[in-house]
Amino acid sequence: MSQATLDEQPIEPSLAPETAFPAALGPACEKCGRPNTAAACQHCGWYPVLGIHVEIDDAYEAVMLGPQAAVAEGAAAPKQPGWEKHLAVWASLIPWWGWLMVGTTLACVAAGVAARLATLGNPTLQTWCGVGGLVGGLSIAAVCHVVAFVLCSFEDANFGVADLIIKPLKTWKQIASGLPKYIAIANGGNFGVSLALSAALIVGGVPYERLLDWGFKAPPKQSLVGAIASAASQAKGDDNKSLEEAVNEFAGDAGVDQLSGDAAGKPPAAVKPREKLECLIIGYHAGKSGGIQSLLLATDSGGKLQYVGQVTPAIEAAEAIELLKKFERSLATRPFVKTSESAVWLRPRFTCRVTYREWPNGARPKDLQWDQMLDEVKLPW
Template identity: 40%
Template sequence: MPAPTLEEPSTPREVPLAEVAEVSLNCEKCGVGFPNAQCSICPSCGWYSVLGMHVEVETAPTDDDGAPVAVQQTTSHLEVWMNLIPLWGWALIATTIAVIGTSIGVRYYTTVMSPDESLRTLWAVSQLIGCLVLAFSCHIGCFILSSITDSESGLLDVVIKPLRHWSKSAQLLPKRLILFNGLNLALTGVIGATLIIGGIPYERLLDWNIEAPTKSNLLGAIAEKAQELPDSKKGFEESMEDFASKAGAGELGGDAEGKPVPAKPRVKADCLIIGYRLDPQGGLRNVLLASEVKGKLQYVGQVVPKLNGEETASLLEGFASAKAFQPFVSTAAEAEWLKPRFLCRVSFTEANDNGVFVDLRWEQSLSQISLP
């Protein structure tokens, strides 16, 4: 009996790579090839070999011939604008909207919710001045930064060519965003303060209390009179009363038939206040004036000052500290006399034979003077 022989274990058969690829890269149900070795779900029929079942698979759209059709991705309007405007542009837009919204809020609060004209004016003026200062600072900053790299830049370019440096800085955006956004905030703030908030008292902002200069010939006549001694008293007040009586009788108001005479042009003159009179209540009734007539300082009449209560009180306070014992210019009138300090501007239609001004009207106060 032959001895049994031990069979050697069979070695596994080597499978060609092409066969492995064919097995692993093709669906066992429909035979469609997988796109890659890692794909375990058939893109055609949805066979999932691991679970042994079919699953739903999104298929690419095809035309009538079965050829795949490229899908066009739709873009929203927001995405279009986001790509059209850079980020620094959106920063400028956001700043503009914020400033306008704040201005509208202030206007609504100060006029509807809690009406307060003083708060509205204070906010508007503060915003206007602050934004103007900010705009000027940004303009100077842009000029300095641009001048560093521009050899042709001159000092006067900041005024003569204000847009030259801004156009060059625009090429460096968003690096110069702070300057542009600051200027944008300032200009929008100015528009918001003037057109939206409102309530700005322009007449008070433009009134810097600059008094009109006194005519030099009047000052010369005052100085010359200060060196002289009063030698006579002329009755100019009587002349004024005579003229006033004629005017009240109608001798100067029209012709013989009663037809109105055209108003005469008024002439302005600078005068020295030489005295004043008080009413029974202690208020200022009128002031006596002297002016330069034919090179000499003489009495020209009296006028009622057109002043408010505060201005009148201030003027009387100044009068009290500048009283004199005798008139600076000879006159028979009675009044509280003053030293030659206070000047005013009046208007009149003509001067009579004695040099007295006819139809005197107060125009404005002038600066005080002081003689050596």
């Protein structure tokens, strides 16, 4: 391009006279009118010596503009409201996949609150919602944990099978470092944990006593076992006698029952807490339908077994059937402890725990109520 051609092209500033920068800021670009002290304009890239526009690096522009350009930019740029600035800061701090996981957690919390409010008048439905959310959330979290472990083991040979249980955080640390590639697995685990916690802490109604009951029966106290063993050893006497003969002889030679009736007296004014009592089941009464109607009990009193009364077992139908089958395999012809009651007698193997309101001297415990079945007595006979 010739010098004549350059001279013929008029130079028109891009800024109107009323918006032009003041002359006090120094030399200005002939194209954009902004202050410029360099060979090329740091704003529009106009190179007056060559008569062309060039590209200006952002870092170079920031260094070269200096405080004067910052004043000019501040005078021209509109100010943003405070909330927009905060929103922009949070948007830059948390990536999109982080907002997705936060939204998933808040959705689980909202669902838990809604379920709690909807089931306030229906405890059964609340239990179903609580247990379903807890079990479902833990299942989803477990599946996601296994999938995450498999993915990590494919990419890292240092993962062992034991790390699946022993070092669960090792798996999720690698998953977190691989985000957003593994966002589906990470958010799935987050959903499962959030759902389980929401069901347990917000919905409620989870019967933890049933979830923790694995069917193990507590053993009877050693004092009761010692009294049974002592009574059995006294009953056997002669080594040549069979167990049936020894039990029958003990039942015939045992002292009369010294516990007779309830002691007369006024009940205490204050309601006392119920006491627990471990007993030996010496017999039972069968109902009309063939089930167990009541159990006859004896307990340790001063190192000697004594008859204390009857109790109706509060057990489920399936457990009652199974218990009756065990009773039928351990029948005896006479009671192991002397009593005037009549019943189907049992060998001294089955124990239980009951509660009573009070136990006056010389009388039987009052108001016996069922608590639970204990383990069978393990004695060598």
